[in-house]
Amino acid sequence: MTRCINCRTQISPRATICPHCGEPDPGRKKRSRSVFLWLTLLALVAFLYFVYFYNLKWLIISLVAVFAFNFLRRKV
Numbered sequence: 055m056t057r058c059i060n061c062r063t064q065i066s067p068r069a070t071i072c073p074h075c076g077e078p079d080p081g082r083k084k085r086s087r088s089v090f091l092w093l094t095l096l097a098l099v100a101f102l103y104f105v106y107f108y109n110l111k112w113l114i115i116s117l118v119a120v121f122a123f124n125f126l127r128r129k130v
């Protein structure tokens with residue numbers, strides 16, 4: 055048995071749709087996505103340090119661009 059990534063209900067690992075919440079592919083691994091999220095957070099922290107120490111406007115602009123890009127990607 056495995057758990058649905060959306061509602062955490064116990065489901066069959068081979069289930070293609072969650073019977074509880076209707077999540078498609080509920081047994082898929084979330085790991086690679088969370089690693090990507092942590093790397094993004096790490097990059098954001100590094101950017102914030104540069105912005106704080108050097109006070110560069112273009113770094114703030116690229117920071118916002120990266121954040122907006124990730125936000126849009128998550129929605130699709």
Ligand SMILES: [Zn+2]
Pocket residue numbers: 058059060061062063072073074075076077080
């Ligand atoms: Zn579910």
